[in-house]
Amino acid sequence: MADAASPSRHWRTTLIASTRRPRQEFHSLAPSIHRGSTVVFDRLADAVDDWQQTDRYTYGLYGTPTVLELGLRIAELEGARHTFLAPGGQAALALVYLAYCRTGAHVLLPANVYTPNLEIGRDLLTGLGVEIETYDPSIGAGIGARIRVDTALVWCESPGSITMEVPDVPAIVAAAHARGVAVALDNTYAAGVLFDAFAHGVDVSVQALTKYVGGHSDLLLGSISVRDEAAYARVGTAHRVLGMAVSPDDCGQALRGLTTLGVRLAHLERSTLQIAEWLRGRPEVATVLHPAFPECPGHATWRRDFTGSASVFSIVLADEWTAERVARLVDALRLFRIGFSWGGVTSLVMAYQGSSRIDARLRDRLVRLNVGLEEPADLIADLQQALERA
Ligand SMILES: Cc1ncc(COP(=O)(O)O)c(C=O)c1O
Structure with a gap:
C-alpha cells in the first residue's frame, strides 16, 4: 500500500516518518507525561551535548x-x-x-x-x-x-x-x-x-x-x-x-501526589496524634515515641525546628512483653497491614526485633506504626482488639 501524502513512500516508512500530527498545544491540568530517550535537532549546530x-x-x-x-x-x-x-x-x-x-x-x-x-x-x-x-x-x-x-x-x-x-x-x-x-x-x-x-x-x-x-x-x-x-x-x-x-x-x-500532599499531611498528622495519644493511655504501652510528645528524645528540637509531624511513630511495650507476645500483637492487627514502608494511604505496622538500630533493651518490644487515611476510630478499635488478643 502506498502513502497517500507521499505516494512514492512505502507504508513501512510512513509508520516511522508520519506527517500527521494533532494540534500540539494542550492546556490540561494533568501533568503531561513525556517519555523518550532520543531527542532530535533541526540542525547539527543545535546538537550541543549539554547534560544540564x-x-x-x-x-x-x-x-x-x-x-x-x-x-x-x-x-x-x-x-x-x-x-x-x-x-x-x-x-x-x-x-x-x-x-x-x-x-x-x-x-x-x-x-x-x-x-x-x-x-x-x-x-x-x-x-x-x-x-x-x-x-x-x-x-x-x-x-x-x-x-x-x-x-x-x-x-x-x-x-x-x-x-x-x-x-x-x-x-x-x-x-x-x-x-x-x-x-x-x-x-x-x-x-x-x-x-x-x-x-x-x-x-x-x-x-x-x-x-x-x-x-x-x-x-x-x-x-x-x-x-x-x-x-x-x-x-x-x-x-x-x-x-x-x-x-x-x-x-x-x-x-499528582504533590497536589494532594498538603491535605494528606494535615489529615495524617491529626489522625496520628489521636492514635498516639490513645496508645499513650494504654497500660500495655510503656512509651510512645512520637516527636510531638515530650518523652520522645529530641522533642524540644522538633518543636523549635519543625512545622508539623507526620504519620510514622513507634511504641515500646511494657517490660513484661516478650518478642513472641509482640509478634502476636502484630499478627492480630487487621487494618494495620504488616509492611516495611510508610507514607501511603494504608496503615502499616512493623516490629524490627533483630535491628541493631534499636537499643538492645527496647529491641524486642518496639513496634513502629504508620497511620494511613482510614478512620482513626477504626484504627484505634483495631489496636484495641489486637492488644487484648495478644
Ligand atoms: C528513612 C528512609 N530513607 C530512605 C528510604 C529508601 O527509600 P526507597 O524505598 O524509595 O528506596 C526509606 C525506605 O523505607 C526510608 O525509610
Whole structure:
C-alpha cells in the first residue's frame, strides 16, 4: 500500500516518518507525561551535548519535560538550588556518598540511621577505601569532636525513622561547616516541607519520594536537593556519570501526589496524634515515641525546628512483653497491614526485633506504626482488639 501524502513512500516508512500530527498545544491540568530517550535537532549546530539541559533538551537520560518538572517542583518546595531525581530513595542516598567520598574519606552517620543507608558504606564503600563511623543521634555540637581531617560527609536523619529521635541538625551543621565538612540529611519524614533543610544549613536534602510525595504505595522514586553551586557540581557530576534515569510515568505520579500532599499531611498528622495519644493511655504501652510528645528524645528540637509531624511513630511495650507476645500483637492487627514502608494511604505496622538500630533493651518490644487515611476510630478499635488478643 502506498502513502497517500507521499505516494512514492512505502507504508513501512510512513509508520516511522508520519506527517500527521494533532494540534500540539494542550492546556490540561494533568501533568503531561513525556517519555523518550532520543531527542532530535533541526540542525547539527543545535546538537550541543549539554547534560544540564539548561536551555535545550539533549537526551532523555538527563530528563524529559516531565522529569524536569518534578525536579523543579521539589526544588521550589525545598528552596533548593536544584533537585536531582533518582530511581528510589536508596539510590538517592547512594548518590550522595558517591558525590562526596573518595578513597580515604571518613563518613559519620547516626547510629539510628535507615539501615540500608549504613549498608551503602559498610557493604560497598569500605571496599573502596571509605571509612564509616556511627554517632549518637543526640550528639548535637559534640559532632565537632568526631570530625577528622579526612571527614568528607556527615549524615543526619530527622527523626530517626524507627526510633524517632530528633537530632539538633543546626548544631551538627555549625560544627561540621566550621571544619569545612558537608552535611546531608535524609528529609523523608518531613516530606521536604515540615522541616526546612536549607534554612537550617544542610547542604544536601534527600527524600524517598516513595513515601509522602508518591503517597499511594505505587512508585519508587528519590530526590536529591542541593543548596548551592558547590553541592550542585558534586551531586550533578555523580548523577550524570551514574546514568540515574527515572521513569517519566513515575514522575507523573509524583507530580499528582504533590497536589494532594498538603491535605494528606494535615489529615495524617491529626489522625496520628489521636492514635498516639490513645496508645499513650494504654497500660500495655510503656512509651510512645512520637516527636510531638515530650518523652520522645529530641522533642524540644522538633518543636523549635519543625512545622508539623507526620504519620510514622513507634511504641515500646511494657517490660513484661516478650518478642513472641509482640509478634502476636502484630499478627492480630487487621487494618494495620504488616509492611516495611510508610507514607501511603494504608496503615502499616512493623516490629524490627533483630535491628541493631534499636537499643538492645527496647529491641524486642518496639513496634513502629504508620497511620494511613482510614478512620482513626477504626484504627484505634483495631489496636484495641489486637492488644487484648495478644
Ligand atoms: C528513612 C528512609 N530513607 C530512605 C528510604 C529508601 O527509600 P526507597 O524505598 O524509595 O528506596 C526509606 C525506605 O523505607 C526510608 O525509610
